Amino acid sequence: MKSFIFLLIMIFSLDIYAIPSQAEINEYKNKEYQVCENQCxxxxxxxxxxxxxxxxxxxxxxxxxxxxxxxxxxxxxxxKLILSQPY
Known part of the structure; x- marks a missing residue:
């Protein structure tokens, strides 16, 4: 039973870790926007x-x-739509 609970905690913590922060999302969107602008x-x-x-x-x-x-x-x-789209 303890190992099952431990396994659930590990899965839950990995799931939380995989979610990017808003700062990471904004950084990615800004990079994507800059690539688009450079192409324009x-x-x-x-x-x-x-x-x-x-x-x-x-x-x-x-x-x-x-x-x-x-x-x-x-x-x-x-x-500019890149920056306004939700991720």
Whole structure:
């Protein structure tokens, strides 16, 4: 009987230990957010490079750059969802 109680206590304590703290969750979410933001930035830079390569005139180039900014802003908004989602 004592060994059974001891086993239950061990299982319960392992279960508690496996639950991450809020600080650990926040740290993980912040890292995930930063990776997402870095990818958005890289995508934006790639978009800018493509707009300069493919644009035939300044008006077309500016229009493509505006599209790059809009794409970047949408990407950034998706990244912000990482921080607001419950874990």
């Amino acid at each position: 930035y890289a995508d934006r830079e790639s978009c800018f490079a493509q707009s300069r390569s493919f644009a035939r005139n300044q008006a077309e180039w500016q229009s493509m750059d505006i599209a790059c900014f809009k794409q970047r802003n949408a990407c950034s908004e998706r990244c």
